[in-house]
Amino acid sequence: MTAILAANAELIITIIKIVLLLFIVLTVNAYLTWFERKVVAHIQSRWGPYRVGPHGLLQPLADGVKFLFKEDPTPAGVDKFVYYLAPLLALALAMTSIAIIPFGPDPIRVFGHDIYLGIAPPDLNIGILALFAITALGVYGVALAGWSSNSKYPLLGGLRSSAQMISYELALTMSVVGVLLLAGSFNLKEIIAAQGKHSEWGLLGWNIWPQILGFFCFFVAAIAETNRAPFDLPEAESELVAGFHTEYASFKFAMFFIAEYTSMITVSCLCSIMFFGGWLSPFPASWTWTHYLPSLILIPFGAWVIWDGFRYETIFGKLILPVVGTAFAGLGGLFLALPGVNDFIQAPFWLLSKIFVFLFVYVWMRGTLPRFRYDQLMAFGWKLLLPVSIVNVIVTSFAILKWGAK
Amino acid sequence: MVPTNYYVVLSAILFGLGVFAFVFKRNIITIFMSIELMLNAVNLAFVAFSQALGKLDGQVFVLFVIVVAAAEAAVGLGIIILIARNRQTLNVERVDLLKF
């Protein structure tokens, strides 16, 4: 038994990592919906989910149960195979794109095997290109969903949405070329390493400073690519009924939903890796006191949650919130106590905080900005974003020619 | 390692299937797709030989073939849209007269 395990160790480790990542991504998605509803509500001067569990924390659970038990009708006249395929395709592609992202540079050594944080092998030479390939295939989920629903509004929504995604895909890939020129490789680890070449510069070595134009092009194109506000005309409720997912009911709609939020997470990961230094700390490497920042943030946050739990109204809150707070504070204390774990956790901590900041910006934009009209959207993509990203490539190439990729 | 013969035989099989689809199907768009299938089969042979000989010329040529296929698909589909608009049919056997 142990002989079989040892021989296929890589395969078993990868399978365990896949299952773990699936579980983590689904949970993060669920709480991302909670986060979005709370933030958008506070922007609109209201409270958002508040009753279901303390501070609405059990709302995603209630939503999940609803999705599982709601009736799942299949409209008449749909093309059955394509109708069932479309949400599966969208979800599978979104999940695959998370598998390529590395979450940390160093492996964990367990029983003599190196376990890298991230499913794809660390020397995947076409990291970014593979991500774009998966994004390019993501158009099918939307287009096929719209077409197979055998109804006018979904067809229009699907066609519009796929045209939008294709148009912004060009700007997306062009805006990244500047980063690739600076890093010299498609490999995500090398892109981060190129930003951390001068470890004393910290924040100033990140790609955001030479590539500010590329960053704005990339971020805007990525928002259009994931069909989020302010580019969500094809799926907005007041415009085209619900666009391409009108005829999709409980669980299939949930699959589209999860696919959209997962691609949001992927884009946030990409932004932080390519432009904001990935897992590099913003402080210079010689400031080793910053290694205690995770604990310094987690312990007071845990204490605040415990204190909030004690004065919460319902008995449920008084029970759950202190437990959550103790978990956070305990994690912070663990990092303080074990220096080995503390050194290891630095890289994922910074990457996760940057991802969190980008997700907040995504939700912020949804709550603040009005929607683009469809012709404004296409004009913006073709006439503004694509030329600007091409200009970025030209300027970056000239700069590298003149000064070398320092 | 997989011998190169296997790749070339697979390429021949796919090419043959593309030719058969070209002859048998009656929808213009499906015929066009069979052309793309034939191009893919040829690309596979190119890359197989590039790997066998250890030179990258085959892969560069594959990139050019893909680019040309993209241009051809764009113009071809434009023509197909025009035919569909003018003759109201996508069946190849109905567009066999120059004028009604």
Place this chain on the structure above:
Amino acid sequence: MTPPLAVFFALAALAVIGAVSLILQKHPIHSALSLIVVMVAIAGLYLLMGAEFVAAVQIIVYGGAIMVLFVMVIMLLNAGVEEHTSLSKMAGAPGLLLVVALVGFVAATVARSAESVQGSPQMGALSPTSGISNMIFRDFVYPFELTSFLILVAILGATMLAQREKN
């Protein structure tokens, strides 16, 4: 059966099944989906051969752009289930025989070739991406510029062809 050989057979079977499905499906959209399966399988075969850049370009350009164009045109033109007349059924049987003959001839020639050319496991020190880009921008720069011109012509042509008449 080494793992690379097993993966090769799996991907080859997937490609052949996709191609056969292209022929057997009645609705053009199902044929288009089968062709996408073939293209992804071929991209997998490219990855198996170590041509990673070509595999990525195949999925991005062929699978993510050209086939999307096909699918959108099928949706726009509302292509229905295609009908087979007696003419096409007549062409089917001899066509099948001739195609089998052609493929058999090529396969027999290749399988019988004296030196079965083995693939070299390493493509060299340079990764394929830098090697390909060096070749394109040094040796093949003239065809490269010509293809960009060709794409421009294709864009203009397709835009002009698909316009509605102004009347």
